[in-house]
Amino acid sequence: MYAIxxxxxxxxxxxxxxxxxxxxxxxxxxxxxxxxxxxxxxxxADFQVGSPVVxxxxxxxxxxxxxxxxxxxxxxxKRRKGCRKRKGHRQELTKVRILSIA
Numbered sequence: 001m002y003a004i005x006x007x008x009x010x011x012x013x014x015x016x017x018x019x020x021x022x023x024x025x026x027x028x029x030x031x032x033x034x035x036x037x038x039x040x041x042x043x044x045a046d047f048q049v050g051s052p053v054v055x056x057x058x059x060x061x062x063x064x065x066x067x068x069x070x071x072x073x074x075x076x077x078k079r080r081k082g083c084r085k086r087k088g089h090r091q092e093l094t095k096v097r098i099l100s101i102a
Contacts, residue, residue, distance in 0.1 A: 003041040003101045014098045024092040027063050035059040061096040
């Protein structure tokens with residue numbers, strides 16, 4: 001069974017025991033979190049699609065670690081002017097393990 005959850009402005013397909021990286025969620029490693037914005041869940045004949053969410057559905061997860069993503073470079077330049085700007089950014093992310101889909 002799998003579910004499609006919405007978190008951090010993204011939609012993520014998850015199964016039980018999956019470890020996925022999502023936008024930063026406050027909490028320490030080992031803390032439990034619950035996602036209630038479930039867009040679809042199930043498998044085969046008992047697949048449910050919400051409009052916009054599946055009522056009463058939830059996905060429970062455990063925070064594995066807090067980390068930062070890879071460095072992304074925003075480079076801007078104007079040709080023939082000698083104007084160059086370089087700016088870096090690292091996104092704060094949270095790695096979670098999916099415990100159950102209900």
